[in-house]
Amino acid sequence: MAKNGDDAEEFGVLRSKRNATRYQILVQIAKRQPAVNQKEIADAIGITAQAVSDYLQDLIEHEYVNKHGRGRYEVTKEGVDWLISQTDELRHFVQHVSEDVIGQVEIETALATTDIEEGQTVSLTMRDGVLRAMSGSTGSATAVAVTDADPGRDVGITNFDGVVDYDLGTVTVVAIPNVRDGGSSAVSTERIVEMADDHDMVAVAGVEAIAAADTANLDPDIRFGSAAAVQEAAAKGLSVLLLAATDVLSSHTDKLREQNVSYEVVDVAEE
Numbered sequence: 001m002a003k004n005g006d007d008a009e010e011f012g013v014l015r016s017k018r019n020a021t022r023y024q025i026l027v028q029i030a031k032r033q034p035a036v037n038q039k040e041i042a043d044a045i046g047i048t049a050q051a052v053s054d055y056l057q058d059l060i061e062h063e064y065v066n067k068h069g070r071g072r073y074e075v076t077k078e079g080v081d082w083l084i085s086q087t088d089e090l091r092h093f094v095q096h097v098s099e100d101v102i103g104q105v106e107i108e109t110a111l112a113t114t115d116i117e118e119g120q121t122v123s124l125t126m127r128d129g130v131l132r133a134m135s136g137s138t139g140s141a142t143a144v145a146v147t148d149a150d151p152g153r154d155v156g157i158t159n160f161d162g163v164v165d166y167d168l169g170t171v172t173v174v175a176i177p178n179v180r181d182g183g184s185s186a187v188s189t190e191r192i193v194e195m196a197d198d199h200d201m202v203a204v205a206g207v208e209a210i211a212a213a214d215t216a217n218l219d220p221d222i223r224f225g226s227a228a229a230v231q232e233a234a235a236k237g238l239s240v241l242l243l244a245a246t247d248v249l250s251s252h253t254d255k256l257r258e259q260n261v262s263y264e265v266v267d268v269a270e271e
Contacts, residue, residue: 013086014093021047023086025055029065029073030083036073107158112149120145122157126166128200129236133157140165169234171256171263172199173242175249176208184211191268192216192243199241203230205252206245213243227255234261 013023028041038056042049056073059065064079075083110133116122123139125132133143133155141162149155172195177186193216196202203222204210213220222229222240230240230252242263244252249265256263 014089021045021051022055022059023083025052026059026064026075026079026083029056029059030075030080033074034068034072036071038071107146107156108143108160109154110143110157112151112153112155114151116145116149116155118145118148122155124157124160124162124164126164126237129169129233129238131164166237168261169200169236169238169240171230171234171240171242171261173244173249173253173263173265174212174268175265176206176212176243176245178246179208181246183208184215186269187212188268189216192218192241195241195266195268198239200238201233201240203233203240203242204244205242205248208245209243227252231255231259231261234263235259 122133143157144159146156201221
């Protein structure tokens, strides 16, 4: 019987150069059988004819190949099954590299501010929390476009060089008392409106905070997932006014501290 247990694991084609060579030889035999010229296989995969002979003997011992006389070989059913299993392994690996490595790490998306052609060098900036690309290499950070784009359209970029120059944003936190302590009625609506005018975005967390924003006729930019959203907005250079009910305040400030985002808590109690 073929040695299918531990040997099948040992033969994993991605595990060593030796295993990869076994795989290539077995493919060549399957393509050429039954008349197999060892020198042709050697030339096809870039090794010596003697190495092919040694590998053949190994494959015969593992019953992946049968020998029917001088120069006549045939891949066995076990050999075919092994080829299929290793090909599946290769296919999964290629898919992983394509989707998880190349697709997600090397290619980013920016907003085009000029006409951009594929292959063109672009300069990168961060504005309003959005990565932007313009044709040319005058900025502190550059990349290469992998797609065409008109102004205002998304463009794929890769081959990054330099650092995008922008300041981190800040967060101003207004604590809105619990409803038992007065809720939204306990804070100054006028002060909240004034502060909102000085910030890029308004976020709310908790019902009391939503009520405070409604009373001030503010339409919050962030209403859900505010702890993570506020942190990300500040990390991309935006200033955020966060209205947070006292019972959820600490979860938001903890998140900001974890990411080293600058923030201050202000008192806007109604006088």
